[in-house]
Each structure stands twice: as structure tokens, then as C-alpha cells.
Amino acid sequence: MTLRLYDSSTREVRDFVPLREGEVGLYVCGLTVQSEPHVGHVRSGVNFDVLQRWLRAKGFAVTFIRNVTDIDDKILAKSAEQGRPWYNLAATMHRELSKAYDSLNVAPPTYEPLATGHVPEMIVLIEDLIARGHAYPAGDGSGDVYFDVRSWGEYGSLTRQGVDDMEPAGDADPRGKRDPRDFALWKGRKESEPETASWPSPWGPGRPGWHIECSAMAGKYLGDAFDIHGGGVDLRFPHHENEQAQSRAAGRPFAAYWMHNAWITTAGEKMSKSLGNSLTIPAVLQRFRGIELRYYLVAAHYRSHVEFSFEALEEAAIAFARVENFLERAGESAVDPAALPAAFVAAMDDDLGTAAATAVLHDTVREGNRRLAAGEDATAVATAVRTMLDVLGLDPADPAWTAAGGGGGADEKLSAAVDALVRGLLEERAAARADKDWARADAIRDRIKVAGIEVTDTPDGPKWTVD
Incomplete structure (x- = not known):
């Protein structure tokens, strides 16, 4: 069956055709490590982990890049508030993020580049944009460098907006800009910022803007053109719009498909630190196992908004317990890709339809329970169930769950x-x-x-x- 994915750039579900036969390059915008990760943060990690698992199940060799933004305005502001070095905060929160991913059996990417480790590549890209007439150093002596949005006729194509309809960019002082919508590629160091948060550049000491980081890291590991770029729907504008513009203005085709997971909301609002409605992963895991939280996140389609509640999570835990109970009663089974039900494959091929796929999972469990009740052998059914769970990262027998302390064993x-x-x-x-x-x-x-x-x-x- 042909895998079909919703492409945010064309706003349609279309056949997935990789640029290189049998190979897929996948880039996902990781988190800015400014604070403890909450449930809303890790949804993207879980959703794209399922995507890369399904791509591999279909026989693709996947190079999966998920970056970490470890230098930006928010990290500098929070570290100053806490009276600690910015790199100490970033490193500590990066470790917390890794623990959160591990607790939910999110497989590590092929590479996990740090923004601070790729400043030379960013400078090269900025120099190229200046040479092509798409970027300029500010004339106010600040050391800032901006992307000239009006120099690139396709700017706004990802989100289908006209330049004049956009809000001014809010990531730098507007004094040195030709247009208030121009965005920062390089930020000259301010006297109030620590010297350690700046790097030498042709425009003076400073640090990269947020958007240039991902373009440079994607190019480093996946080349000028790659298959899929993913991230949260809130990143479509301005982050992904700006990534695409600066990359293509530099002559790099960049992503062929754009995929975005929806928010997790509480009381109808996006879960975020700024709203004060976040739920950190360690706090949630005091009440539920990691495998139950992952099931809760996987059971919803990645493009559907999820209204978080502990009551809904409790219902998900009960539903998953039925699956575990069947596997225990059925006895020993294995993971066998040939055992995947056709309906499950069809659901996953239809834009990663995990909601429909989990419905197939429960239908299969019901059939297995029927066989057990009739005194029949249910080994084949259990194998199908475990294989579906393996694709979704939910197999209780996966050693990763034991290591994370969130699996289904006796302990x-x-x-x-x-x-x-x-x-x-x-x-x-x-x-x-x-x-x-x-x-x-x-x-x-x-x-x-x-x-x-x-x-x-x-x-x-x-x-x-x-x-």
C-alpha cells in the first residue's frame, strides 16, 4: 500500500515519494531547553517517533535529525532570573528532556545536534544570503544581520500569507531593519548579555537567530534537499516560514513535505509555560506509567488537538490495561511484521492514522479474548497485537520500558x-x-x-x- 501524508505546504494528503529510493531524510524541530518539559512538549517527540518507526516498518532507511536549541533569548532571560550560567540551565534542561523522552520510549534520533555546536555552518549560510542579496547587516552598528523578506518573492508561501498582512518580527530591535517584518539571522552581542553567549563573526561578536539554526543543521546532516520537515503546528509561522525562505533563497530546495502535530490544550488553550497550565513529565509519571501516557498521546491522530485531563488519561490507562491483560493471558508471543493486520496497515498509511490503528488494535484484542474464552489458541492474535504495539512504541515487552521504569512488568x-x-x-x-x-x-x-x-x-x- 502507498503511504500518504498530509503536506502542510500544499494542504492536502498526497502520496509520499522519497527523493532517494528506499531512503528518507526526516528533520524535526526539537525543543528550546529553557525549562522542564511538559506533556505538550513531548507530543511532537512521540508523534514523530511513531512516524519514523512506521517508515522503518515499511522498509525505508531513515536518517532522523531532531535538534536541540540550547541558546536563545528565553534561555538567557531565564538563566539570568535564576542567577546561573545560561549553559548550565541549557545542559540541565537538556538532560531533563532526554529523561522525559526515555520515559516515553521515544527512540533517539540518528543525530541530535545542538545549536551551539553548529555556529560555523550558520555563519556560512548567512554569508551566502548576503552575497545573493537576500540579507544585510544592520546599519546601526548593532552587529545584527537580517533577512530581507521583500527580496524573496516566495516569502509567505508555506503559510499562504502576503508580506503586508504579516505582523512585524518581534525577535530584534527594529531600528536597523529595512522592513519591520525582516527577521534576525545574527544578533550582535549586547552589553547586558554574558560574553560566553557570543561567538566571533564577520559582523562582530554575537549569536545566531533562532530560524537560521535549523536551516544550517538540517543542511549539515540531510543535505540541501530532504524529504520531511516536522514540528508543532505553532512553529508554522514564523519559524518554519522563515526556515524555508532563507534556505530556498540560498539555493537549497530544503523540505519536500511539511508535517505538523497539533497542540495539547488545557481549558481550550495551548499548554505552555507562559500560560501557567503546564504539566511536567515527572509530575504526570507520579500518577501514571510512561507507557500509559504514551498510549494516551498515540491514540489521537497527530493533527487533532487533544484537551488534556487526568480523567481522560485514566480512561486511556484502563483501555491499555485491557491490551496488557490479553497478552498476559495469551502467553508467550513474538513481534512479526508479517502479522500486521491489513486494516492496521491501511490506517497507518492514511496519514499516520493512529486513532484508526488503535481501534484495529482493540478489535484484535477482542478477537483474542473470544478465542481464549472458547478454549482456542490465541498465539497468532497475540503476535499481531504485539507487532502493532511495537510499531506504536507500546510493546510492554520492549526492554526500553523496563529501563525507563514505565513498562508493564510485575515491578x-x-x-x-x-x-x-x-x-x-x-x-x-x-x-x-x-x-x-x-x-x-x-x-x-x-x-x-x-x-x-x-x-x-x-x-x-x-x-x-x-x-
Whole structure:
């Protein structure tokens, strides 16, 4: 069957034809490591992990690049607020991001380049754009360099906007710009910024703009033209529009397909740090296993918005438990690509239709349970189930889940049971505190402590760890 993908640039589902037979170059914009990753952050990682797994299942050799932005305005601002070096904040949050991905069995990309490791490639690209008449150094002595949006007639083609309909770029001081919509390729160092956050360049010490980073890193590892560029839908403008413009203005064809995953919302708004409605991965994993959270994210189509709630996550966990229960009852099984049901393959080939694919998964589980109830052998059905789960990154027997502590083994289930019991006691304690029954609240805490569990009260609620 032919894989069909929704291309954001043409706004249609079309047959996927790779540039090189049997090979796929996939680039996904990674995160800016300014703070702990939350559920909304990791959705992109999970969705594109499923894409690269399906591409490999279809026999493609995939080169998968997912970058990390480890220098930008937000990192400098947050590190200054916290009184720590910017590179310390970036490195610490990068480790937190890696742990979050591991906890959800997001396979590592082929390469994970850091923006700070590719400044020379960015300078070369900027010089090329200046030479071609598509970029210019600011005339105000700031050391900034801007992309001239009016010099590139195709600017706005990705998001189908006219230049005059766009808001001015907000990533630099407008004084040195020819047009308020011109965006920064290079940012001259300001006196208020640490010297360590700047690199030498033909325009003076400074650092790269956000958009030039991805163009340079994609070109470094995938070449001037590659197959798929992915990221969150919020990146379409200005980030991806600017990436495409500067790359093609430099003579690089860049991405053939654009794919964007939708938001996870809370109360109808995009989940984000700025809105104060984020849910960090460690906090969620105190209540649910990583495999359950991944199932929750995978069960929705990547282009559909998901309204997050713990009630919905609980329902997803119950649904996934039915799958695990069947596999346990069916006994030993294996992963066999030849066992994939045709309906599952059709769903995945239809723009990575994981919602329909998980429906096939549950239909297959029901058939397996019917066979077991009738005293029949269900090994073949279990093999089909495990193979579908493997494609979705949800196979409980995958050693990655044991390593992440989020799989379906006995130890993990015991941990989940203990967590449920402790949470029940903590809810009782919270009710006692709300009633100002301090003696009862302290008694409950003491009961928990005697069991070897330490409780810490945080702004996000009580957290517990084994002492």
C-alpha cells in the first residue's frame, strides 16, 4: 500500500515519494531547553517517533535529525532570573528532556545536534544570503544581520500569507531593519548579555537567530534537499516560514513535505509555560506509567488537538490495561511484521492514522479474548497485537520500558499499586488540611513516613519518594 501524508505546504494528503529510493531524510524541530518539559512538549517527540518507526516498518532507511536549541533569548532571560550560567540551565534542561523522552520510549534520533555546536555552518549560510542579496547587516552598528523578506518573492508561501498582512518580527530591535517584518539571522552581542553567549563573526561578536539554526543543521546532516520537515503546528509561522525562505533563497530546495502535530490544550488553550497550565513529565509519571501516557498521546491522530485531563488519561490507562491483560493471558508471543493486520496497515498509511490503528488494535484484542474464552489458541492474535504495539512504541515487552521504569512488568505494576495507595492517603491528608484538622493530617503523614515514604509539599502538590 502507498503511504500518504498530509503536506502542510500544499494542504492536502498526497502520496509520499522519497527523493532517494528506499531512503528518507526526516528533520524535526526539537525543543528550546529553557525549562522542564511538559506533556505538550513531548507530543511532537512521540508523534514523530511513531512516524519514523512506521517508515522503518515499511522498509525505508531513515536518517532522523531532531535538534536541540540550547541558546536563545528565553534561555538567557531565564538563566539570568535564576542567577546561573545560561549553559548550565541549557545542559540541565537538556538532560531533563532526554529523561522525559526515555520515559516515553521515544527512540533517539540518528543525530541530535545542538545549536551551539553548529555556529560555523550558520555563519556560512548567512554569508551566502548576503552575497545573493537576500540579507544585510544592520546599519546601526548593532552587529545584527537580517533577512530581507521583500527580496524573496516566495516569502509567505508555506503559510499562504502576503508580506503586508504579516505582523512585524518581534525577535530584534527594529531600528536597523529595512522592513519591520525582516527577521534576525545574527544578533550582535549586547552589553547586558554574558560574553560566553557570543561567538566571533564577520559582523562582530554575537549569536545566531533562532530560524537560521535549523536551516544550517538540517543542511549539515540531510543535505540541501530532504524529504520531511516536522514540528508543532505553532512553529508554522514564523519559524518554519522563515526556515524555508532563507534556505530556498540560498539555493537549497530544503523540505519536500511539511508535517505538523497539533497542540495539547488545557481549558481550550495551548499548554505552555507562559500560560501557567503546564504539566511536567515527572509530575504526570507520579500518577501514571510512561507507557500509559504514551498510549494516551498515540491514540489521537497527530493533527487533532487533544484537551488534556487526568480523567481522560485514566480512561486511556484502563483501555491499555485491557491490551496488557490479553497478552498476559495469551502467553508467550513474538513481534512479526508479517502479522500486521491489513486494516492496521491501511490506517497507518492514511496519514499516520493512529486513532484508526488503535481501534484495529482493540478489535484484535477482542478477537483474542473470544478465542481464549472458547478454549482456542490465541498465539497468532497475540503476535499481531504485539507487532502493532511495537510499531506504536507500546510493546510492554520492549526492554526500553523496563529501563525507563514505565513498562508493564510485575515491578512496574507493584509500583503503580503503591502509587495508588499513597495517593489515596495523600488525598485524605489534603482533605484533613482543608478542614484544618492538623492532628489528623499529621497522623496520616506519619503513617506514610513509617512505611519508608517521604512526602514533600510543593507548589504543584505533594510529591512522594521512597526514603
